[in-house]
Amino acid sequence: MNYEIIQMDAGSWRIEDGGVRFFLLAGYDKALLIDSGMNLPNAREIAEGLTDLPLAIINTHADRDHIAGNQGFRQIMMHPKEEAHYRAGGGEGEIIPVQEGDEIDLGGRILRIIELEGHTPGSIAILDPARRVLISGDSIQQHGRIFMFGAHRNLKDYAASMARLEGRRQEFDEIWPSHAAIPLSPDLIPRLKEGAERILAGQAELKEVDFREQKIHIADLGFVSFLLP
Numbered sequence: 219m220n221y222e223i224i225q226m227d228a229g230s231w232r233i234e235d236g237g238v239r240f241f242l243l244a245g246y247d248k249a250l251l252i253d254s255g256m257n258l259p260n261a262r263e264i265a266e267g268l269t270d271l272p273l274a275i276i277n278t279h280a281d282r283d284h285i286a287g288n289q290g291f292r293q294i295m296m297h298p299k300e301e302a303h304y305r306a307g308g309g310e311g312e313i314i315p316v317q318e319g320d321e322i323d324l325g326g327r328i329l330r331i332i333e334l335e336g337h338t339p340g341s342i343a344i345l346d347p348a349r350r351v352l353i354s355g356d357s358i359q360q361h362g363r364i365f366m367f368g369a370h371r372n373l374k375d376y377a378a379s380m381a382r383l384e385g386r387r388q389e390f391d392e393i394w395p396s397h398a399a400i401p402l403s404p405d406l407i408p409r410l411k412e413g414a415e416r417i418l419a420g421q422a423e424l425k426e427v428d429f430r431e432q433k434i435h436i437a438d439l440g441f442v443s444f445l446l447p
């Protein structure tokens with residue numbers, strides 16, 4: 219499969235896998251893959267081509283465009299609220315649960331888990347406080363589409379997560395999302411929160427479309443679209 223590796227800084231890479239990307243972060247002692255793509259069952263080999271350090275994996279969430287390379291790992295860190303969705307999609311391996319406030323120490327590089335329930339029940343972001351970067355999964359996007367239709371998604375929880383994250387925007391300068399433009403400004407967080415609240419209040423314009431053999435609605439807010447039931 220075609221993919222592209224782009225170095226973000228010393229010890230950080232993004233792997234572009236078609237319309238989705240995942241990340242490799244290295245400390246002094248360990249490296250961490252954040253998601254594993256949509257078309258790359260060999261994500262582990264790709265990461266091992268970039269670092270010799272022992273490699274672990276964490277999923278921002280378990281949608282299928284983020285887990286293709288999980289099969290290269292025996293243990294996978296994710297939020298426990300993702301497990302049902304992960305298993306339903308055929309996901310394998312032992313789940314190592316992570317939750318709000320947990321730290322992952324890569325050796326001289328400590329990462330912190332931030333829960334962002336909404337896009338999926340156990341969506342998380344990963345904060346690199348020293349580099350002031352937030353790796354956001356699908357919850358934050360610009361010029362992308364945030365999927366909010368389907369039984370496991372909840373727009374009200376999403377708006378609440380954006381409100382909580384807005385309270386922490388002093389902790390990072392850049393956001394690295396899984397889709398569309400990168401890097402992003404933390405200024406997007408209040409705009410996404412307000413957009414979700416406008417949709418919830420029935421104030422956004424919705425357009426009905428056929429999408430993957432179902433009827434859904436799109437709220438195009440200009441800077442991002444929400445795909446809704």
Ligand SMILES: [Zn+2]
Pocket residue numbers: 238281283284356396397
């Ligand atoms: Zn995605």
